[in-house]
Amino acid sequence: MPASAKPFIFICGADDFLVSREGKARYDEIAATITDEFSREIINGTANNVAEVEAAVNRFRDSVQTISMFGDRRLVWLKDVTFLADNQTGRAESTLAQVDNLREILAANNPGQVAILITAAPIDKRRSFYKWCEKNADFTLCGGDSSDKNKPEAFAPIVTAEAQTLGVTFGANALPLLLAKIGLNTRLLIEEVHKLANYLNDGETVIEEAHIAELTPNIAEGDFFEATEAFFSGNLQRTLDAIHRHFFNGGDARPLISSLQGRNRLLLQIRALVHAGDLRMGNYGIDKSSFEKLASPDSYGRHFAGVTEKTNFNLFSQNTWYLGRLASRLPSMKDLIDNQQEFLIAFEEIIRRSSEQEQVLREMTLRCLGKNA
Template structure:
């Protein structure tokens, strides 16, 4: 964090995660405006723009803000937040935008940091552009790069929120929560606060059961409790989770789809483990192991970079490490038998659409007895 009298003319914060970038900018703004009495000495300019006209409007408002001094002689602080026109997008590549950004340089170069403090937060950003490279040299520059271990970033956010609320959370609950929100940092914070609100005053740590009860699955997350229970190989838990699932859901297809999707990945992981291409350590699967395996076997999966359970190399290493714990306990034959059993269950619910819970319970007993 720069000091109020930074030698650099302005602060520039960018990165891959909009929440982390925004929070860093918010912290900067709070620090810089501490003690300022006049609200007119503090200005926040929205930098979001969908076309060249909106880019021009945002930059005109920003320029006006930094050039209009405080009425009472205080140092002024201006935050240009949520800038999205520095990205590799149609608007970002437009010549009109490039010209406007070039003009922005002259405004920023002339800033007197003793008279006005300026912060720009941008996400996403095209690192190939000259403006990005210029900011690296000219500004008090911060790049919040995507963490090589995204789960570690999420776990740290959970730890910070729990510590602030005076609540603890078990390691398994932390992992489950990260999976349920697909590693989305903004949702991680909001759902952790919800869990803490529920648990505050209790001596018990937030556990997996509470996370399953209070946190829905977001996006394409497949963290059904019943799927977790099934691949733990615990029949009693699986049957109880199925009971809870069908208490609020009448449809089994999403759950069966989740089981199949996860099992596809487990089959791929089992093959890679058997081949010695990856190793399962105390912290799961290392990213370097996964990248090395991708170089050897990746061509078998085609060139589509989209996330898919048909391609193990498109998955998050943390998630794969979590699944690999199950894969290490199951033989390849057992996993193939599971996949065939899931297909049979799909056929059974077509034949018995009013008995879907019974079909799933029969599946669990067949596979886990």
């Protein structure tokens, strides 16, 4: 063991899956050098209250101070620590006192005798303990520096990095489509990247939009997402195929029409603002500064005062990254208004022809997209 080695390993981040995966890799690496299984111990650091924090720290202290039966090096993993987060348990005075005790244990550790690994997610990076770990530990922050797990752009680097480890990249519009279909779930996104990479033929290294459209399930927005995405791509045959799959799997017309209307509402608002010159489109989608200005109470935002829920009736309740992806192919105002009228006609038609819902939507699609085919 090098004399300059840090007294412990600290792995943290906003996403528990990434932190646990990195922690498991480091644990296995060290465990391979410690053949005695009784010299390896994993302690659960999940705590829902102060009493559980105290119990975890005390057990950790006892384990670190335990001497190996044969004098060999020991390995202790304090796993899935949750009391370092910005939550009620993490902010409690008694918890902060236990964190100080934890710091004393770590500072006094001899890594030549005991290898200590700690994994924590999420974590409050404003706390002094976090900053102390940065300086004194073998430190790893997983998932980048962003802690906002509600924004797609926070997940894009994670997915891209995973693809790079597999020797593949994403083609045009492929990554946004993957995020839209799977949603903001790291575990599912990474598993999907592995699936798509394995699907590629020998010599292929690019995951294309077509691969995702064909192979990736519509987890984030339900079974009608595929048809909505296809419709607004302007691809007639792809839309007809998606509608057929929707009904073949037992789908109903009403949620599909609702999804189409919702997307159309957002595009109508974007088109109106762009046409008026109020909203700018940049190289990477919607210009965020102009969007935020329009959302202010001094501008269009005043019309939505008091509205806090996310809805497609309010453009400003949506994420700019998501809107930029929608607006990458922005129909004309005439086409959008025609769409709304066709959706209404289709809804009235399925009431009269309830047993022919698929045919009604196929006819609607041909009227909307057939003119441009």
